[in-house]
Amino acid sequence: MGSVVKDVALKEDAPQTFLLEKHIEYIAAYGANKEDYEYCMTEYLRLSGIYWGLTAVDLMHSRNRMNENEIVEFVVSCQKECGGFGPAPAHDPSILYTLSAVQVLCMLDKLDKIHIDKAVAFIAGLQNKDGSFSGDKWGEVDTRFSFCAVAALSLVGRLWSDCPINIEKCVEFILSCMNFDGGFGCRPGSESHSGQIYCCVGVLSILRELHHIDDGLLGWWLCERQLPSGGLNGRPEKLPDVCYSWWVLSSLAILGKLHWIDKHKLKMFILASQDNETGGIADRPGDMVDPFHTLFGIAGLSLLGETSLKQINPVYCMPQDVLNKLGVNAQILDSQ
Amino acid sequence: MHGRLKVKTTAVQEEEKRIKRQKKLKLFQGALAAAFKKIHSKEYDPEGLYITQEILAANSDYYTIWNYRKNAFLHFKNTKTSDELLKCFQDELSFLQNCLKNNPKSYSCWNQRCFVLLTMSDPDWKKELQLCDLFLQFDDRNFHCWDYRRFVVQHSAVLPGEEIQFTHKLIENNFSNYSSWHYRSKLLPIECPDASDKNRIGEKMLLEELELVQNAFFTDPNDQSAWFYHRWLLGRGETKQSLLSLHVSLLDNKLTCTLRKPASIKDCSRLNVYINDNPHVVVWKGCNQGKYQHVWQSDLPKKDLFSGENKIKVEFGSSELMVEMTGQDEAISCIQTNTETFRQSSSDAKLSVLTEELKSCEELNDLEPGNKWVMLTLVLLMRAIDPTHYSSQVHDTLHELCTVDGMRQCYYQDLMSKFVIEDHIAAVDLHQRCIDLHGKALTRVCRFEFFSTITSLNLSHNQLHSLNSPFKLLHCLQKLDVSENEIVEISGLKDLTKLVLLNLDSNKISSLKTLEPVTTCAALQKISVKSNRIPLEDIDSLLQILPNVEIVYE
Ligand SMILES: [Zn+2]
Numbered sequence: 001m002g003s004v005v006k007d008v009a010l011k012e013d014a015p016q017t018f019l020l021e022k023h024i025e026y027i028a029a030y031g032a033n034k035e036d037y038e039y040c041m042t043e044y045l046r047l048s049g050i051y052w053g054l055t056a057v058d059l060m061h062s063r064n065r066m067n068e069n070e071i072v073e074f075v076v077s078c079q080k081e082c083g084g085f086g087p088a089p090a091h092d093p094s095i096l097y098t099l100s101a102v103q104v105l106c107m108l109d110k111l112d113k114i115h116i117d118k119a120v121a122f123i124a125g126l127q128n129k130d131g132s133f134s135g136d137k138w139g140e141v142d143t144r145f146s147f148c149a150v151a152a153l154s155l156v157g158r159l160w161s162d163c164p165i166n167i168e169k170c171v172e173f174i175l176s177c178m179n180f181d182g183g184f185g186c187r188p189g190s191e192s193h194s195g196q197i198y199c200c201v202g203v204l205s206i207l208r209e210l211h212h213i214d215d216g217l218l219g220w221w222l223c224e225r226q227l228p229s230g231g232l233n234g235r236p237e238k239l240p241d242v243c244y245s246w247w248v249l250s251s252l253a254i255l256g257k258l259h260w261i262d263k264h265k266l267k268m269f270i271l272a273s274q275d276n277e278t279g280g281i282a283d284r285p286g287d288m289v290d291p292f293h294t295l296f297g298i299a300g301l302s303l304l305g306e307t308s309l310k311q312i313n314p315v316y317c318m319p320q321d322v323l324n325k326l327g328v329n330a331q332i333l334d335s336q
Numbered sequence: 337m338h339g340r341l342k343v344k345t346t347a348v349q350e351e352e353k354r355i356k357r358q359k360k361l362k363l364f365q366g367a368l369a370a371a372f373k374k375i376h377s378k379e380y381d382p383e384g385l386y387i388t389q390e391i392l393a394a395n396s397d398y399y400t401i402w403n404y405r406k407n408a409f410l411h412f413k414n415t416k417t418s419d420e421l422l423k424c425f426q427d428e429l430s431f432l433q434n435c436l437k438n439n440p441k442s443y444s445c446w447n448q449r450c451f452v453l454l455t456m457s458d459p460d461w462k463k464e465l466q467l468c469d470l471f472l473q474f475d476d477r478n479f480h481c482w483d484y485r486r487f488v489v490q491h492s493a494v495l496p497g498e499e500i501q502f503t504h505k506l507i508e509n510n511f512s513n514y515s516s517w518h519y520r521s522k523l524l525p526i527e528c529p530d531a532s533d534k535n536r537i538g539e540k541m542l543l544e545e546l547e548l549v550q551n552a553f554f555t556d557p558n559d560q561s562a563w564f565y566h567r568w569l570l571g572r573g574e575t576k577q578s579l580l581s582l583h584v585s586l587l588d589n590k591l592t593c594t595l596r597k598p599a600s601i602k603d604c605s606r607l608n609v610y611i612n613d614n615p616h617v618v619v620w621k622g623c624n625q626g627k628y629q630h631v632w633q634s635d636l637p638k639k640d641l642f643s644g645e646n647k648i649k650v651e652f653g654s655s656e657l658m659v660e661m662t663g664q665d666e667a668i669s670c671i672q673t674n675t676e677t678f679r680q681s682s683s684d685a686k687l688s689v690l691t692e693e694l695k696s697c698e699e700l701n702d703l704e705p706g707n708k709w710v711m712l713t714l715v716l717l718m719r720a721i722d723p724t725h726y727s728s729q730v731h732d733t734l735h736e737l738c739t740v741d742g743m744r745q746c747y748y749q750d751l752m753s754k755f756v757i758e759d760h761i762a763a764v765d766l767h768q769r770c771i772d773l774h775g776k777a778l779t780r781v782c783r784f785e786f787f788s789t790i791t792s793l794n795l796s797h798n799q800l801h802s803l804n805s806p807f808k809l810l811h812c813l814q815k816l817d818v819s820e821n822e823i824v825e826i827s828g829l830k831d832l833t834k835l836v837l838l839n840l841d842s843n844k845i846s847s848l849k850t851l852e853p854v855t856t857c858a859a860l861q862k863i864s865v866k867s868n869r870i871p872l873e874d875i876d877s878l879l880q881i882l883p884n885v886e887i888v889y890e
Contacts, residue, residue: 208626
């Protein structure tokens with residue numbers, strides 16, 4: 001019994017150059033028609049959608065294509081009495097959209113438009129006794145939420161001075177989610193998953209605690225995500241995907257192991273996942289594009305050195321110049 | 337957003353689809369408006385439940401709508417009879433099962449199910465476990481369902497042994513099941529813990545497990561799940577924190593300790609200093625930046641030490657180092673390295689077990705020559721058994737892996753570099769303070785904490801790209817030869833205050849900016865930068881910045 005490697009084949013006529021202009025048009029047009037079916041059906045994650053779109057066009061040096069005032073107004077309207085943000089005004093607050101709100105406003109240099117202290121209190125209120133974070137008042141625990149908390153607090157400058165959370169406990173919880181393969185899952189006992197690994201490595205990076213990670217072991221698991229097509233999967237025996245490619249790639253970058261994969265092959269996989277008619281990037285070649293995969297495709301290309309893009313920060317998935325301006329940085333291991 | 341194939345359609349089809357979708361959207365948005373009205377007015381009634389069900393059936397990711405239903409159930413707890421309430425919860429569970437059938441990876445649905453189970457009285461946990469069986473039959477890698485299963489197990493006192501049986505069944509069905517192997521890595525240490533380490537498995541169980549995983553990779557040698565699990569089974573011993581070296585300099589009036597693992601200032605409270613057997617209180621300062629560091633320094637009480645003989649001892653836990661000052665300015669003490677220094681970190685399994693595993697893998701290698709998983713496992717086993725004996729075989733196999741698995745060649749090269757450096761450290765006497773690692777095909781450096789007292793380092797004729805953070809640990813370094821590499825940056829040389837001679841010939845340094853760190857090396861006398869890519873005007877500037885340094889550039 002020989003196992004079949006789950007993978008895709010890149011077609012010869014797939015795009016091989018970066019379609020910068022087309023992607024700018026795609027993102028700028030997305031959401032212009034507020035009656036569009038896809039757009040309306042994804043209202044429950046609107047604020048994250050805005051973060052994906054804004055980050056993508058900013059990386060493409062075209063932030064002016066977005067209506068900044070409209071965005072700020074919308075973000076402000078999503079903050080609730082409790083300080084947290086919903087994805088849209090009528091929706092319930094969650095730590096996921098609270099991070100998106102903070103990221104968007106950092107990029108637009110408009111943090112002063114929201115109640116920061118309230119947002120900070122909302123985040124701090126979601127930390128549990130064991131150091132974990134809930135996503136909202138209903139109590140679901142996930143290491144993604146730890147990342148949202150730590151990233152958002154660091155962006156608003158409340159991690160190192162006047163910090164409202166227990167950092168030691170936070171680290172302890174993340175480490176309790178570490179697995180036999182060196183990776184991390186959603187909760188203690190959960191299987192390693194590259195999205196979750198990105199979140200946990202991100203937390204430890206922001207908190208300068210990366211030495212807890214066995215970078216040789218985890219780096220090996222991560223570089224084994226690359227498939228013959230050049231794309232990366234999120235877990236063993238899964239299909240390659242542009243978004244997982246980003247989470248694996250950024251984790252490798254934080255651990256100083258970006259060179260452990262074949263960068264050129266990954267670049268060709270992302271390029272082949274572009275839609276040369278409509279612009280935008282799909283999860284894999286031949287599929288429908290969306291803003292989520294468009295951002296992570298572009299972010300991946302930036303990390304791989306695409307010169308027509310702004311430099312991306314692998315921890316925050318935001319343009320490096322934005323973080324420089326804020327004076328926010330995280331621990332990145334030297335490439336060894 | 338995942339796995340939706342783009343299909344070529346005609347303009348007519350496109351228009352038809354658009355009209356159909358507009359209709360659907362209008363209905364959806366109507367329902368949504370009605371639902372938000374209910375949410376806003378906190379109206380929890382059958383109509384509200386009905387509308388929200390319609391919405392969630394169409395789009396189960398609308399978590400705010402699920403939250404309305406949570407609120408409704410909490411409200412019903414005070415307003416309905418227990419029979420009515422039970423019916424409500426049962427309806428919700430069957431509705432959720434339908435939603436999960438359509439969308440088995442919906443965070444919201446699984447989360448709602450947890451809520452229901454935790455909120456209803458007397459939940460039927462057995463039935464939930466059966467539901468997990470069903471969904472895992474459908475997709476044995478669905479991590480949402482696995483997590484839900486662990487939630488059910490936790491709340492219903494299912495024994496670890498029963499769950500081990502369950503994973504066994506799945507693995508027998510299909511060896512290539514990473515989720516099951518993962519679950520076993522969590523369950524086995526609970527069921528059969530090793531006497532000395534609660535995160536590991538006792539020996540009898542370990543042998544059985546090795547047999548199972550061997551079955552898996554003999555059946556399919558390309559099944560990576562089995563290989564990842566195998567690497568874990570053989571274990572990696574935890575490196576204990578200990579002292580590596582002690583350096584005393586009367587010229588600088590400094591005492592410097594280097595630790596095996598990065599330590600925080602808090603950890604330093606366990607570093608005890610004795611001068612002539614008298615405890616001595618010192619203030620520790622990290623040698624570099626960062627919360628956790630290998631090298632820690634403190635000032636010395638100058639006047640006490642200049643006269644007569646002095647013994648300076650440092651303790652950390654059970655490790656201690658001592659130097660005797662008999663009039664000299666400087667003294668060091670390092671641990672004695674040997675082949676055991678790094679072997680433990682490759683595996684903590686017994687030698688007999690490792691030897692058996694090596695035999696099996698050699699057998700498989702004969703059956704399946706060129707299989708990268710077998711080859712890498714052979715390398716790791718040989719390293720764990722006897723690095724010296726297998727030295728050339730390890731080298732050859734890793735070299736071959738670079739071709740067999742070209743996408744990851746840098747991983748194998750870096751691994752080889754690590755082995756070379758470890759073997760060198762194991763073989764030298766660190767008190768000699770000279771390290772020669774030239775011409776070893778090194779692509780990276782590591783373990784430099786062992787070198788913190790050396791004065792001379794030769795790394796010429798390798799394939800190094802950068803001299804970064806590990807070099808910051810070399811606080812005694814006077815002479816560094818890194819000629820004939822591929823170096824593009826030297827940030828790690830910043831503030832190496834003892835560095836006198838630096839040879840950077842034949843590298844890829846391209847500007848004055850890159851050389852900036854050497855301007856912070858206060859003792860520098862000579863730097864050679866022949867055969868690089870530095871423009872002549874940059875050399876001129878460097879000559880001006882470092883007027884007292886001999887700069888060789890052609
Ligand atoms: Zn994806």
